[in-house]
Structures are given as structure tokens and as C-alpha cells.
Amino acid sequence: MPYLLRTSRIFAWFMLTGLSIGIIVASSLYLYLRPNLPPVHQLMDVKLQTPLRVYSNDNKLIAEFGEKRREPVTIEEVPQLQLQAFLAAEDSRFFDHFGVDIMGLARAAFELVSTGSIQSGGSTITMQVAKNYFLTRDQTFIRKFSEILLALQIERQLDKNTIFELYLNKIYLGNRAYGLAAAARVYYDKPVNELSLAQMAMIAGLPKAPSAYNPLANSDRALKRRDWILGRMKELGYISEDAWLLAIQAPITASYNTREMEVDADYVAEMARSEMVRRFGEDAYTDGYTVTLTVDSKKQQTATTALRNGLEAYDRRHGFRGAIGSFDVGGMTEEQLSGQMRNYVPVESLIPAVVTGIDDEAGTTRVHLRDLGPAAMPFSTMKWAKRHRTENLTGPAPEKPSDVVSKGDVVYVKVMDTPVAGNDEGGKPSNQERLQVALAQVPRVEGALISLDAQTGAIEALSGGYSFNQSKYNRASQAERQPGSNFKPFLYLSALANGKTPATVYNDAPIVFDDSELETAWRPQNASGQFYGPTTLREGLYRSRNLISIRLLRDLGPETTLDYLKQLKIPTDKMPKDLSLALGSGQLTPMELARGIAVIANGGYDVQPYLINTIKESDGTVVYEAPETILCDDNCEDLAENRNKAQIDSEALPETKGMALPASADDSDTPRIMRRLADERAVYILHSMMRDVIERGTGRRALALNRSDIAGKTGTTNQQKDTWFSGFNHDLATTVWVGFDQPAPLGRGEYGASTALPIWIDYMKVALEGTEPKTMPRPNGIVSIRIDPETGERARPGSDNGVFELFRTEQAPAPLPPENHNDNGASEEPDDLSRQIF
Incomplete structure (x- = not known):
């Protein structure tokens, strides 16, 4: 007995000593760690790392930027069964403990001893919140003790539902999915409230080890983990026996789902991203900002498609440049072909394919597509493929498939909608119905399209090139190119503002300029190479006569015209100060030109x-x-002050190189006051002249739109290096540019009317669909007078060739004097014209 008593005392002393040491160590750690622990209230201020999302003005997703996929949810949005699945997997006593679950720790230790692995874990949900929000993942005792201390603090200051919600939005669930909602999208492409019980359990099994229990990476382990959680849910009374039995029999349905972009608008997405980074720095990618743009999804998609189709059409006209690669396909299986094709990258809708067989007699080529497998390419889709030699020269038209491709060639194709029956190697029909594809190639030519709301300046649609993935260079806002004849509307508007009229006559005749600074004399010509004699300004514009424009600029003076361009806020720093200005030899970006057209x-x-x-x-x-946006004629400052107690002068805004974006979040309450820059009567008359470009001039293709409110101007530079079309109605202004990135001739027969105008038509057909014609209201002080188009003077009564012309009231041609008849009955004409035409 004394021995037992003595032993008990020794054991008690050891226990007491150990407990004391433990208390001392714990207290020391607490005193050491407590000052460095973050305050719990920071949890409520933490911004989850949610990606930046960019939407169109009709709420279609354009882009998502950020490494972590996350969609925060409230606990009320999560089904009860999903909450119970997480409780069963991670912390079934969550609503009973005080942040640290002693029973849970004991159970985890028992599982480790009995099975060699831990199924449910020892960390509570509160401890995981503390770790995920505040601590590192280092496996150290100090980190674990800090986690416990923080969990205790969190439980004292936050309610259980708030803690659970923080957990659901923070946990990492594999495949870049952070939080429950993101995981539901990534694995099942569903919102959280549409998941099945089996799917809920599968997601609830991921926090323990997102890679080990991932259904995409390790389906067997993921299935065992899911079924264990379902069993726990049954044991805890969360689900019935029937529900459990049905769920464990469910197959794995997880697949990798990326969030599909609903609008193909990479260039505008990048413009928005760069602006957000300028405003908010790197936080733009993680703070969950949502940006809504001015672009309309339908117009934007149409703009992207129209530009690509137009560039492809130009490219086909100039021939096939051959295969992009080749390899020996003899004896290769489909799996081997697929592996080899991984070396070739798709470009937008163009897919690389290798030629596996050619049947000239049947007119069919067999190909194997990257990611899609076998397909048939009919010869009818290859007839365009004359061999490219230069931009002005192609080879003869092919007569059979082997004239275009050889076995083993890698080419680009486009998938067509209609499948056709395929052939096997012997030319016999196979049982497998194959895709039908068309031969294609990636265009070398580039382009841009910008469409602006003319009343507000909002960008309705923008595309800066054929493929953003191929080239991030945004030609819409960055490419400085010569506008060619697309510049002429500004010259003619300057003329109308400086005393000229549509009836002013200039002589379309040869002209030569000698300049000591030039190696040879300058002999400008019209595009046709012909000369047409006395011509009114109206006809000179709609027929795009270069010599009329040069004589007009010489009459006005380059300085006068440049000053007027500055009045219109068109950049002039890269404009020549000589007569070549009349032919658009300066440089503007497509955005700057589109802005001027919108004015x-x-x-x-x-x-x-x-x-x-x-x-x-x-x-x-x-x-x-x-x-x-407020359009203002007079008293603009008073208007702004009345609207928002703030004065703003649009002339104080800097000249933009591309587009104006707000400088800070503080300027959103200040109205954008837009002053009148041009005389409304001169602009109205110019509208009439530019409608003639469509009805009678170089833009006649646009008559296909069957609209009376369309006006515009084609543009082609010297040697056809840049081609343009800008057109508008009163509400919408759109500019299209086509050319090579490194300026080079586009080839014979390529003008603004053949390259840019078809793209503009394809876009405007959709952009104006369902809208009523919208023309500029006729201002006061405009008169319509019948004139002789050859002289610009009033037409004599009874003349056969008279046409009506618009004039400002004070510029109307003077009435003709009464006719004086000589002895032979012939009338005497005035000795000279009232205008100098040479």
C-alpha cells in the first residue's frame, strides 16, 4: 500500500508539473503571439480575391481578368443540404463548439491510429477561416497555435452563420476555383442551387485535399471521398436512407467548365482592363470590380465578324500562299495525328488540319483537324485558291484538289455547318459521317472598325484587328495612317464655312507643281487618270476628284484649313502644311477620324x-x-452650372489620341458639355453632299442598305496603301480602315469601295436594323435653288439641265438679268462667270 501511495504521489506530481509547464508554455505563447494577431474585425473588411469582369451595356460577359475564379455567395443562397455536406465532411459539431472542437480532435486522432489516415480532420471550420484569411499554410506548431487563438477570437466576435459564409467564399476547391459558387461553375457549370446531392457531396470533399480528391484528376479517390461524406450525412440524420442510396449510385458527372465569354470583343476588353489598372493598380484584378461598357453586344459581335470576313475576302482575292507546314502522315493513327497537330495553333475560327488523302476524281480532300478529328474538304471550297505570287498577280485557277494541296500539308480550314459522308482510304463511302470544312488561310492584311454614338460619343462597337490573340496591337486607337480621300469631308466643310457653296465650280484639269525641295515635279491625278473639266464642289466630293480638292485647298490656303481642323479638334500635329493635305497625306488614327465623322x-x-x-x-x-452628355450651342457654362453646380468647358479637355476615358471616379457627377464646333447650316449642306456619295458616287454599294439617311465617304491613299470608308446617319458614325501593318500596296483594283465599304455595309446592316431613318433636321436659313450644274449659276427658266442645290440664304446665287436678244434672236450670255475656275 505505501508503495502504491508513493507511486501515485509521484505520478500526481509529474501530472501537476506537466500541466504547469503546459500552462506556462501556453501562456508564454499567448503573450508572445497575441500582440501580433490581426483584429477579427478585419475579416469583415477583407475583399475576396474576385476577378475583374467586363460586360457589354446589355449585360453580356466580354472578359474576365484575374487568376482566381470566385463568385461570392451569401449563406442564404446556399441550399441546406450543401451546408450539411460541408458540416459532415469538415466539422459536424460546428454549431456546438466554441471554435476548437476537443471531440473532433480526439476523433481525428483515433481515425489516424485505427485506419492510418484522417477522414474528417481536426481543424474546425472556424480554424480554417482563421488560417485562410490571416495565416500561412506552414506546418508549424506556432502557426497552429496562432490558428487556435484566432479561432477563439473569431467565435467571440462573429456569429456562426457569418463564419460559415466566410468559409464558403474563401476555401480553395481546385482548378482555380475559390469558393463554393466558383466550384459549382467549374465542375458542373451550374449555380449552387441546381446541384444534385451527389454533386454537393463531391464538392464538399474537396477542401481536405483539392488535388488528391479532385474528380477530374483522381476519380477513384474522389468517389470514395464522396461516398464517405454521403454516409456521414446519413449517420448525422441529414439525409434519408433512400436519398443516400440514390446518391451513392450516381456516376461522376464532373467536367472542366470555363466561363464562356458571350461577346467576341478582345480589343475593347483590353482597353477596359488597361483603364482599370490605371485607376486601381493591381487591385483591379482581385477586388471584384464589375465594369459595364458602352458597347452593344449585338453590334460588337457583328463588328468583329464583319471585319474578319472582310479581311478574309480580300486575302482570298489575292491567292493562296500555300501550306503552313507539312509532315509524313503515312501509317499514322488518328491518335498520332492528333498529337502531331498540337504543334499548330488555331486562329479565331480557323483550325489547323493536315491533309490525309486526296481524291481528284471525286473532288474531295480528306483532312484531320486539331481537336476535332477527320473531316472532308470539298473542292468547291478550294476553287478560290489560285497560287499567290504578288499582290497584283496570282496563278491560274486550280482544276483539282491536288493543284492546291498535297498529302501531309498542314493548312487552315473553317468548319462548315453541313456534314457530308466521308470516304475511306479506298475511296469507298465510310460509315462515319464526317465534318465538312472549307479551305482558308490567316489574312496578312489588317483592319479596324469603330462605331460611335454620334450624339454622346459612346463607343458602340470596336475591333482593332483580325485576331487579338495573334496581335495585341489595337489598330483602332493606335495605328496612325493616312486617311486619303476620307479626309475630304473636313476640307469641304472648311470650304463651306469659308464662303464656298456646293455650286462653286473648279476646273478638273491637269496641274503641275514645281518645288525646289522635290526631286521631280508633282503631277497629282484623279484615281481614274482622267480629267473632267469644270466641276461643282458637290460633284467633286461625291466623285472624289483629287484635282478639285487640290484647287479648293489652294484657294482656301492650307493654314486656313488647318486652323479649321483645330476648331473641329482634329489633331494637326502630323498634318502637312502644303497642298498634299487635300489628298489626306496627314496621319490620323481610325478613332480620331471616326470622332471627326461623328462631329x-x-x-x-x-x-x-x-x-x-x-x-x-x-x-x-x-x-x-x-x-x-449635353450638346450645347450657347451659354454652355450656365447650363453646366444649372445642371450640376459645376462649370466645365469641353475645349479645356485635352486632345485625345484614341479615346477619352474619365480621369478619376470623382468626375462622374460632372456633365460632359459638348460645344458646337461647326456651323449647323454648313454641316447640313455637307450631309446632303455626302448622301450623294452613296446615291451617285464612289459609295454606291451602300445603296444595298436601302436607307435614305446614309451619308459617307470612301478613301484610298496613294498606291492603295490605306483604304477607308466612313459613313453615318444622324445618330451613328462608323469608320472602317483596311491595310497592312507595314504600309504596302494592297494591289490593283483595291480601293476603299472594294475593301472597307463591304465591311461597313455588313456592320451597318445589323447596327441600323429596325431603326427609323434619322437625318439632321433642316436648320433655318437654308434655301433650295435651281442651278445650272455646269456653271453653278441659277438655271434659266425652261432649261433642261437645271438641278436644285442647297445654299445658305445669304449665299444664294443672284437672280439672272432678263435675257437680251440680238437681231438674230440669240440671247447674249454674260462675258464671264462669277467664279474663278482656273
Whole structure:
């Protein structure tokens, strides 16, 4: 007995000593760690790393930027069964413990001893919140003790539902999915409230080890983990026996789902991304901002498609440049072919394919597509493929498939909608129905399309090239090119503002300029190479007569015209100060040109292009909203002050190189006041002249739109290096440019009317669909007078060739004097014209 008593005392002393040491160590650690622990209230201020999302103005997803996929949800949005699945997997006593579950730790230890692995884990949900929000993942005792201390603090200051919600939104669930909602999208492409019980259990099994229990990476282990969780849910009374039995029999249905972009608008997405980074720095990628743009999804998709189709059409006209690669396909299986094709990258809708067989007699080529397998390419889709030699020269038209491709050639193709029966190696029909594809190639030519709301400056659609993935260079806002004849509307508007009329006559005749600085004399010509004699300004514009424009500029003076361009806020720093200005030899970006055309379209008011409508934080708080645009004639400062107690002068805004975006979130309450820059009567007359470009001139193809409110101008530079079309109605202005990135001739017969105008038509056909004709209202002080188109004077009564022309009232031609008849009955004509035509 004394021995037992003595032993008990020794054991008690050891226990007491150990407990004391433990208390001392714990207290020391607490005193050491406590000052460095973050305050719990920071949890409520933590911004989950949610990606930046960019939407069109009709709420279609354009782009998503950020490494982590996350869609925050509230606990009320999560089904009860999903919550119970996480409780069963991670912390079934969550609503009973105080942050640290002693029973759970004991159970985990028992599982480790009895099975060699831990199924449910020892960390509570609260401890995981502490770790995920505040701590590292280092496997150290100090980190674990900090986790426990933080969990205790969190439990004292936050309610259980708030802690659970923080957990559901923070946990990593594999494949870049952070949080429950993101995982539901990534694995099942569903919102959380549409998951089945089996799917809920599968997701609930991921927090323990997202890679080890991932259904995409390790389906067997994921299935065992899912079924164990379902069993726990049954044991805990969360689900019935029947529900459990049905769920464990469910197959694995997980697949990798990326969030599909709903609008093909990479160039505008990049413009929005760069602006957000400029505003918010790297936080733009993680703070969950939502950006809504001005672009309309239907117009934007049409713009992207129209530009690509137009560039491909030009490329086909100039022949096939041959295969992009080749390899020996003899004896290769489909699996081997697929592996080899991984070396070739798709470009937008163009897919690389290798030729596996050619049947000239049947007119069919067999190909194997990257990712899609076998397909048939009919010869009818290859007839365009004359061999490219130069931009002006192609080879003869092919007569059979082997004239175009050889076995083993790798080419680009486009998948067509209609499948056709395939052939086997012997030419016999196979049982497998194959895809039908068309021969294609990636265009070398590039282009841009910009469409602006002429009344506000909002960018309705923009495409900066054939493929953003191929080239990030945004030609719409960055490419400085010569506008050619697309510049002429500004020259003619300057003339109308400086006393000229549509009836002013100039002589379309040869002209030679000698300049000591030039090696040879300058002999400008019309595109046709012909000369047409006395011509009114109206006809000179709609027929795009170069010599009329040069004589007009000489009459006005280059300095006068440049000053007028500055009045219109068109950049002049890269404009020549000589007569070549008349032919558009300066440089403008497509955006700058489109902005100038929008000024004409809206009746002469200033326009500042902008892209962003609203910026919202992750909680929906609006941090920026595009200001209202006000078109103003007089008393603009008073108008702004009355509207928002703020004065603004649009002339104080800097000249933009591309587009104007708001400088800060503080300017959204200030209205954007747009002053009148051009005389409305001159602009109205110019509209009439530019409608003739469509009805009678170089833009006649646009008559296909069957609209009476369309006006525009083609543009082609010297040697056809740049081709343009700009057109508008009163509300919408659109500019299209086509050319090579490194300026080079596009080839004979390639003009603005053949390259840019078809793209413009394809876009405007959709952009104006369902809208009523919209023309500029006729201002006061405009008269319509019948004139002689050969002289520009009033037409004599009874003359056969008289046409009606528009004039400002004070510029109307003077009435003709009564006719004086000589003895022979012939009338005497005035000795000279009232205008100098040479």
C-alpha cells in the first residue's frame, strides 16, 4: 500500500508539473503571439480575391481578368443540404463548439491510429477561416497555435452563420476555383442551387485535399471521398436512407467548365482592363470590380465578324500562299495525328488540319483537324485558291484538289455547318459521317472598325484587328495612317464655312507643281487618270476628284484649313502644311477620324469618345458612372452650372489620341458639355453632299442598305496603301480602315469601295436594323435653288439641265438679268462667270 501511495504521489506530481509547464508554455505563447494577431474585425473588411469582369451595356460577359475564379455567395443562397455536406465532411459539431472542437480532435486522432489516415480532420471550420484569411499554410506548431487563438477570437466576435459564409467564399476547391459558387461553375457549370446531392457531396470533399480528391484528376479517390461524406450525412440524420442510396449510385458527372465569354470583343476588353489598372493598380484584378461598357453586344459581335470576313475576302482575292507546314502522315493513327497537330495553333475560327488523302476524281480532300478529328474538304471550297505570287498577280485557277494541296500539308480550314459522308482510304463511302470544312488561310492584311454614338460619343462597337490573340496591337486607337480621300469631308466643310457653296465650280484639269525641295515635279491625278473639266464642289466630293480638292485647298490656303481642323479638334500635329493635305497625306488614327465623322454626323457638336459606362465594387456600390452628355450651342457654362453646380468647358479637355476615358471616379457627377464646333447650316449642306456619295458616287454599294439617311465617304491613299470608308446617319458614325501593318500596296483594283465599304455595309446592316431613318433636321436659313450644274449659276427658266442645290440664304446665287436678244434672236450670255475656275 505505501508503495502504491508513493507511486501515485509521484505520478500526481509529474501530472501537476506537466500541466504547469503546459500552462506556462501556453501562456508564454499567448503573450508572445497575441500582440501580433490581426483584429477579427478585419475579416469583415477583407475583399475576396474576385476577378475583374467586363460586360457589354446589355449585360453580356466580354472578359474576365484575374487568376482566381470566385463568385461570392451569401449563406442564404446556399441550399441546406450543401451546408450539411460541408458540416459532415469538415466539422459536424460546428454549431456546438466554441471554435476548437476537443471531440473532433480526439476523433481525428483515433481515425489516424485505427485506419492510418484522417477522414474528417481536426481543424474546425472556424480554424480554417482563421488560417485562410490571416495565416500561412506552414506546418508549424506556432502557426497552429496562432490558428487556435484566432479561432477563439473569431467565435467571440462573429456569429456562426457569418463564419460559415466566410468559409464558403474563401476555401480553395481546385482548378482555380475559390469558393463554393466558383466550384459549382467549374465542375458542373451550374449555380449552387441546381446541384444534385451527389454533386454537393463531391464538392464538399474537396477542401481536405483539392488535388488528391479532385474528380477530374483522381476519380477513384474522389468517389470514395464522396461516398464517405454521403454516409456521414446519413449517420448525422441529414439525409434519408433512400436519398443516400440514390446518391451513392450516381456516376461522376464532373467536367472542366470555363466561363464562356458571350461577346467576341478582345480589343475593347483590353482597353477596359488597361483603364482599370490605371485607376486601381493591381487591385483591379482581385477586388471584384464589375465594369459595364458602352458597347452593344449585338453590334460588337457583328463588328468583329464583319471585319474578319472582310479581311478574309480580300486575302482570298489575292491567292493562296500555300501550306503552313507539312509532315509524313503515312501509317499514322488518328491518335498520332492528333498529337502531331498540337504543334499548330488555331486562329479565331480557323483550325489547323493536315491533309490525309486526296481524291481528284471525286473532288474531295480528306483532312484531320486539331481537336476535332477527320473531316472532308470539298473542292468547291478550294476553287478560290489560285497560287499567290504578288499582290497584283496570282496563278491560274486550280482544276483539282491536288493543284492546291498535297498529302501531309498542314493548312487552315473553317468548319462548315453541313456534314457530308466521308470516304475511306479506298475511296469507298465510310460509315462515319464526317465534318465538312472549307479551305482558308490567316489574312496578312489588317483592319479596324469603330462605331460611335454620334450624339454622346459612346463607343458602340470596336475591333482593332483580325485576331487579338495573334496581335495585341489595337489598330483602332493606335495605328496612325493616312486617311486619303476620307479626309475630304473636313476640307469641304472648311470650304463651306469659308464662303464656298456646293455650286462653286473648279476646273478638273491637269496641274503641275514645281518645288525646289522635290526631286521631280508633282503631277497629282484623279484615281481614274482622267480629267473632267469644270466641276461643282458637290460633284467633286461625291466623285472624289483629287484635282478639285487640290484647287479648293489652294484657294482656301492650307493654314486656313488647318486652323479649321483645330476648331473641329482634329489633331494637326502630323498634318502637312502644303497642298498634299487635300489628298489626306496627314496621319490620323481610325478613332480620331471616326470622332471627326461623328462631329459631322451629329450636326457639328464636339464628341469625346468613351468606353466605360459604370464601374461597381464587389458589393454593387457604383464608384463611377459616365456623366451625361449635353450638346450645347450657347451659354454652355450656365447650363453646366444649372445642371450640376459645376462649370466645365469641353475645349479645356485635352486632345485625345484614341479615346477619352474619365480621369478619376470623382468626375462622374460632372456633365460632359459638348460645344458646337461647326456651323449647323454648313454641316447640313455637307450631309446632303455626302448622301450623294452613296446615291451617285464612289459609295454606291451602300445603296444595298436601302436607307435614305446614309451619308459617307470612301478613301484610298496613294498606291492603295490605306483604304477607308466612313459613313453615318444622324445618330451613328462608323469608320472602317483596311491595310497592312507595314504600309504596302494592297494591289490593283483595291480601293476603299472594294475593301472597307463591304465591311461597313455588313456592320451597318445589323447596327441600323429596325431603326427609323434619322437625318439632321433642316436648320433655318437654308434655301433650295435651281442651278445650272455646269456653271453653278441659277438655271434659266425652261432649261433642261437645271438641278436644285442647297445654299445658305445669304449665299444664294443672284437672280439672272432678263435675257437680251440680238437681231438674230440669240440671247447674249454674260462675258464671264462669277467664279474663278482656273
